Amino acid sequence: MTGYVEFEFDLPGALLVRLIEVLDGLGAVPLNTTNLAAIPEEQGVYQLFLDDQLVYIGKTDADAGLHKRLSRHARKVMHRVGLDPARVSFKAVRVFVFTAVDLESDLIRHYGGVRAIDWNGSGFGSNDPGRERDTTRVDPRNFDAKFLGSTSIGRWRSPSIRMRPRRARSHG
Numbered sequence: 001m002t003g004y005v006e007f008e009f010d011l012p013g014a015l016l017v018r019l020i021e022v023l024d025g026l027g028a029v030p031l032n033t034t035n036l037a038a039i040p041e042e043q044g045v046y047q048l049f050l051d052d053q054l055v056y057i058g059k060t061d062a063d064a065g066l067h068k069r070l071s072r073h074a075r076k077v078m079h080r081v082g083l084d085p086a087r088v089s090f091k092a093v094r095v096f097v098f099t100a101v102d103l104e105s106d107l108i109r110h111y112g113g114v115r116a117i118d119w120n121g122s123g124f125g126s127n128d129p130g131r132e133r134d135t136t137r138v139d140p141r142n143f144d145a146k147f148l149g150s151t152s153i154g155r156w157r158s159p160s161i162r163m164r165p166r167r168a169r170s171h172g
Contacts, residue, residue, distance in 0.1 A: 016103065023047060028091050033074070044060055044093050046059075052089070053118075056119035056124055057120060059103055073090075080147035
């Protein structure tokens with residue numbers, strides 16, 4: 001039929017392509033309070049780098065925006081043994097239009113997958129359950145095994161990533 005064509009625009013694909021261009025063209029800055037002061041409390045995506053190596057990709061929504069999420073990560077990094085906060089930097093992009101697409105997963109896939117990005121899938125994310133985090137057994141590749149929390153010092157039995165269980169409290 002002439003004068004008619006069906007057109008389906010790949011909005012998620014176009015968004016991802018453009019977002020990758022923006023992220024790759026953006027310079028990373030140190031993850032510190034000075035730089036975080038300029039970050040709005042808006043939805044978006046971000047990347048964390050350790051010694052200029054991409055180690056984490058995350059996303060935020062309007063409830064927990066970029067500023068809050070990155071500040072949480074900065075606090076976490078500050079309280080880790082063996083991890084100088086000056087080694088950690090970030091890139092952040094406010095995304096005005098979020099579609100039903102999962103940008104975080106698409107970005108992780110684009111940059112090599114969870115296995116190529118050290119802190120994704122390793123327990124680093126601020127939405128991971130933190131209850132008794134410092135007393136559980138963790139995989140040696142886990143973020144919490146690589147960089148002990150400052151509250152973890154003295155709890156390790158050995159370098160084999162086994163922690164002492166907490167004693168049961170008696171009530172009564």
